[in-house]
Every structure is written in structure tokens, then in C-alpha cells.
Amino acid sequence: MTQKVQVWLFRRGDSGRPEVLLLRTTPERGGFWQPVTGSVEAGEGHSAAAAREAEEETGLALAPESFRAIGHAFEFESRWGGRAREEVFVAKVRGDDPVKTDSREHVDFRWVESSQADSFLAHEETKNSFALALKFFSENFSSGQN
Secondary structure (H helix, E strand, O other): OEEEEEEEEEEEOOOOOEEEEEEEEOHHHOOOEEOEEEEOOOOOOHHHHHHHHHHHHHOOOOOHHHOEEEEEEEEEEOOOOOEEEEEEEEEEOOOOOOOOOOOOOEEEEEEEEHHHHHHHEOOHHHHHHHHHHHHHHHHHOOOOOO
């Protein structure tokens, strides 16, 4: 079974409310909005994979210890074939860090206020993971820090 990570990157918006980074996949990859996702490489831990994938897909370099597993994972049938298990992570980034997406995977990105994010998400399991990630973020990261 392929091991994967799903990474929700949050920041505090100008309003003080949480915002989440969403990436729009290329048409060849489905053309939908999602968080950072990717595969765990051989010999790599899940937190290290979360950090690597976040940097590869957004240009945001954070230490692996910045990524917190929220205690939720799910299995699905991968569109590339075979079963996959995706473990969900959360990290907080500074509000002014620039995002640079990889054009081979994503055509757009957007910081979305958390109350609106659900309307961007296409897959029920992604919506479920987002709700759990937002709850984890709200409970575990100080609202006063950016």
C-alpha cells in the first residue's frame, strides 16, 4: 500500500481568523482544489515527507518538527492504481511567506478563509480531513502568533 501525506498549511489572516492554503491541480491531475499531498519516499518518515512535499509544492521551507500529525488517516483507491493510505498533517506558516507552486502539478493557489474552504473542496474525505485539521489547528496553535 502506498503511503502518502496530506498537509494543511494554515496562517492567521488579516482578520485574525485562520486561512488555509489550497492548490488547484492541473487539468491532467483533475483540476480540483486540495491541500499539499504527496507520497512518502522509501526510508522517509511521514513528518519528513510532509515537510518535503510542502516545500516542493509551495516553496515554503519549514522544519519537519513544524508538521503535526492530527491523528487521522484514511485509505482510498489511488487514481494511479492501487490502495493508498494518507496521513493528515497541519503546520502553521507566517502570513507573509511567499508561495511558489510547481507548475507541473498546480495551476493556481489561494489562501482561503477557513469558513469558506469547504466550498472549494471536491472530495468528501478531503472535506472531512479539513474539518479535523481546522479543529486541530484551532486547539493547538496560539491565535496571537502569526
